[in-house]
Amino acid sequence: xxxxxxxxxxxxxxxxAEMLKGGVIMDVIxxxxxxxxxxxxxxxxxxxxxxxxxxxxxxxxxxxxxxxxIEEIMAAVSIPVMAKARIGHFAEAMILEALGVDxxxxxEVLTPADEQYHIDKMNFKTPFVCGAKDLGxxxxxxxxxxxMIRSKGEAGSGNIVEAVRHLRTLRSQIRRLTTLGSEELxxxxxxxxxxxxxxQWVARExxxxxxxxxxxxxxxxxxxxxxxYLGAESVFVGSGIFKSQNPEKLAHAIVQATTNYQNPKIVxxxxxxxxxxxAGLDIHKLKTxxxxxxxxx
Amino acid sequence: MKVGVLALQxxxxxxxxxxxxxGITPIQVxxxxxxxxxxGIILPGGESTTMVHLLKLNQLWFPLKxxxxxxxxxxxxxxxxxxxxxxxxxxxxxxxxxEITIERNSYGRQRESFIDTLVATEDWxxxxxxxxxxxxxxRIQSYSSxxxxxxxxxNDPVMVQQGRCLASTFHPELTSLTLVHQYFISQCR
Numbered sequence: 191x192x193x194x195x196x197x198x199x200x201x202x203x204x205x206x207a208e209m210l211k212g213g214v215i216m217d218v219i220x221x222x223x224x225x226x227x228x229x230x231x232x233x234x235x236x237x238x239x240x241x242x243x244x245x246x247x248x249x250x251x252x253x254x255x256x257x258x259x260i261e262e263i264m265a266a267v268s269i270p271v272m273a274k275a276r277i278g279h280f281a282e283a284m285i286l287e288a289l290g291v292d293x294x295x296x297x298e299v300l301t302p303a304d305e306q307y308h309i310d311k312m313n314f315k316t317p318f319v320c321g322a323k324d325l326g327x328x329x330x331x332x333x334x335x336x337x338m339i340r341s342k343g344e345a346g347s348g349n350i351v352e353a354v355r356h357l358r359t360l361r362s363q364i365r366r367l368t369t370l371g372s373e374e375l376x377x378x379x380x381x382x383x384x385x386x387x388x389x390q391w392v393a394r395e396x397x398x399x400x401x402x403x404x405x406x407x408x409x410x411x412x413x414x415x416x417x418x419y420l421g422a423e424s425v426f427v428g429s430g431i432f433k434s435q436n437p438e439k440l441a442h443a444i445v446q447a448t449t450n451y452q453n454p455k456i457v458x459x460x461x462x463x464x465x466x467x468x469a470g471l472d473i474h475k476l477k478t479x480x481x482x483x484x485x486x487x
Numbered sequence: 488m489k490v491g492v493l494a495l496q497x498x499x500x501x502x503x504x505x506x507x508x509x510g511i512t513p514i515q516v517x518x519x520x521x522x523x524x525x526x527g528i529i530l531p532g533g534e535s536t537t538m539v540h541l542l543k544l545n546q547l548w549f550p551l552k553x554x555x556x557x558x559x560x561x562x563x564x565x566x567x568x569x570x571x572x573x574x575x576x577x578x579x580x581x582x583x584x585x586e587i588t589i590e591r592n593s594y595g596r597q598r599e600s601f602i603d604t605l606v607a608t609e610d611w612x613x614x615x616x617x618x619x620x621x622x623x624x625x626r627i628q629s630y631s632s633x634x635x636x637x638x639x640x641x642n643d644p645v646m647v648q649q650g651r652c653l654a655s656t657f658h659p660e661l662t663s664l665t666l667v668h669q670y671f672i673s674q675c676r
Contacts, residue, residue, distance in 0.1 A: 202600045205622045205661050208498040209532050209565070231540035233496060233533070268577060268591060269534050270623065292597035292623070315598055449495050449541050450517065 203317035203337035206270065206292065207401040210234055210424055214414065214445045215403070217241050217428040220259070221266040223437075230441035234270040234292070236426065237263040242299045242346030242482070243429035243468065252300045254282040260289055272319070277486050278304020280313075287316040293338070294318050296331075298485035299345045299428075308486065311335030321405065323356045323483055325363035329384035329392070330487075332400055339398055341422070342483040343406015346429050348470030350407040350416065352483055357404060357420040367393040406483070409434070409467045411447030411460055418451040435465030490675060491516040491525040493551075495541040497533020497565060501660035505668040519550040527559035527651075527675035530566025532622070532658055535591065538565055539580050548582075555584045559651045559674040567654035568625055575628070585649045586631035589656075593626030600624070603640050605657070610648075611637040613666060619645060619657035627656060637670075 213233030218224045219241060227235045239255040240248065254275050264271045270292035275282035277296055282303070286294050296309050298321050311318040312335035321342035322328035328339045341360070343353030363382075367389065370378060375393055379386040391399050404422030408414055409430035417425050427444055434440045443460040450456040478484060492502045494515035503513040506529075516522060528551075530538075542548045554560070555570070562570040562585075569582050571589040579591075594601070605617040619640055627644045630636075638646035638655070646655040646667070651674065659667035 201620060201661055202597075202602065202622060205498075205620055205658060206597055206600070208501060208661065209534065209622060211498065211500070211533070212494070212496040213534065213537055228536060229540075231537045231544075233537050264596075269536060270597065287598065290596045290598055317597065445537070445540070446544055450545070453517075 199315070200337060204400050206317060207319075207338040210270070210403075211401060212449060213424045214441075214448050215272065215424065215426045216431055216441060217426075218263060218432070221262050223432055224263045224266045226438050227431075227441060228267040228269050230438065231445035232269060232441065233424070234272055235263060235267060236272045236274065236295065236428070237291070238274065241429040241432060243348070243433055244346075245299060246346040246480070254279070254285065254300070257285065257289055260286070260291060264290065274300055275309070276300040277302040278307050278309060280309045283309055283314060283316075283318075287314055291316065296320050296336075298342055298482045302485050308334055319403070321483070321486065322360065324359045325367075325392070326382035326384045327487065328360060328398060328402075329382065329388045332388055332398070333385045336400065338401050338403060340403040340405040340426055342486075343404070343408070344473055344476070345406045345482050347407045347473060347476070348409045348430060348433070348468040349473055350409070350413045351473050353404055353406045353408065353417060354420060356406075356483075357417060357422060360398075360402070361421045364392055364396060364398070368396045407470075408444075409470060410464070411443045411457055414444050414448045415451040415457055418448060424448070430468055433468035435467075440464050440467070488512070488526045488675065489514050489524060490672070491522065491528035493528060493530045493538070493566070495545065495547075496537050497531045498563075498658070498660060499531055502529050502531050502563075502668075505660055505665055508665055509668060509672055511672060516547075518545060519547055522550055522554050525554075525558065527561070527671065528554065529671070530560065530562040530569050531660070532564035532566065535565040535568040536579065538569060552582045552584070555582060555652065557651075559653075559671065560584065561653040561655070561671045563655050563660065564622065564624060564658060567627075567656055570652055570654050585647070585652050585654055586633055587627050587647060587649075587654065588629045589625045590628050591625050592623050593628075594621060594624055597623055605645060606639045608636050608639060610635050611646075613670075615666060617659075617664065617666060618662050620661045621657050624656045627654070
């Protein structure tokens, strides 16, 4: 890894994210799905009560999953288990840490608990992943202690357009930073609303100081490949797998496509016979308040 | 000299950076033909269940097993699990290249991941202090007389060697040191 930017604790936290690179992290709601995910080659699972598309359909307040569901999933597989806490809900995060989950997703998919502050993630031994739409948001979360960033995308939509927008925005903003002179960085930090030290780090290294994964709307092997080409180092697949006609086959195919993303022949082969993917939503028909990506800042 | 890094999944890039620092050309290995002409290979950390799955899907399982018989190979964490003859909690398929028994996630979950100073045995010649980063690490529970222990953490062997094969349960690629990579490269020459 390039120069360390924070102490040893951070090395353990980003270290686990390094181990998850080039892989697929799958949303699961029970033991059976977790086992299918592990057998299909998932590098980790996200333990949930409902997948994002169901959260979207049901409405109401979406909260942390019940501990018994998380424990059931942790007992079923040997790969890392992640779980979601509401934005700003550090008490939910404390519960997840006590349960022993391996990564906490402070997630806009759940209803935010705090409209002003995110969780102070430095206070936890368990690493956090947070969503971001752009570089400023990513660096604010890293400044709070996030050890992994993922695109927000639009979870539960089955539509990759927002994830593409966020990955591209992040990538071009990083490229731009590397072209600036050192005297320009303070103003840039002000414009981005991000800590200067992190802006300087990114300008020097040309990448985020923590791994950068894709999430939000990935539904097919081709979607995963697109995300990898746009700079994602791994992909989260939420509703896409278990809302499709043949989850087991699709899970296998997305794992295979992610590893072999530079090999279109293999991706073509594993894209065959997958049945009907999840239906998906037109992003432009979602009202602002229905967009998960608008939550958090 | 070209040294491979198995690049199906996991912490590939930190190893590539270490190799480049030592003047070695790293080669990402995803397909059998990429093994040709390599002086050695690193099997990096990641998820061992995923790697077993992908090694088979990409037709690398048997070619890699053959490669390991003749060329220096270093398994790190998940890579060490791939090389072990016996795996516990749970049992899983492996290349079975080293006579060691290894327990997966032996120290616990991520919460129990840790960093500690390593202790050199008489077979590890370098006196420099070494830091071991252990992430959901496996533990080498037992080993045959063909295996020599190079580094320990407390009483646990954390880096062992059997002929051309090395296995470490910690992550030297995540620290600033290049010592362990240098040792592996010396085996490849």
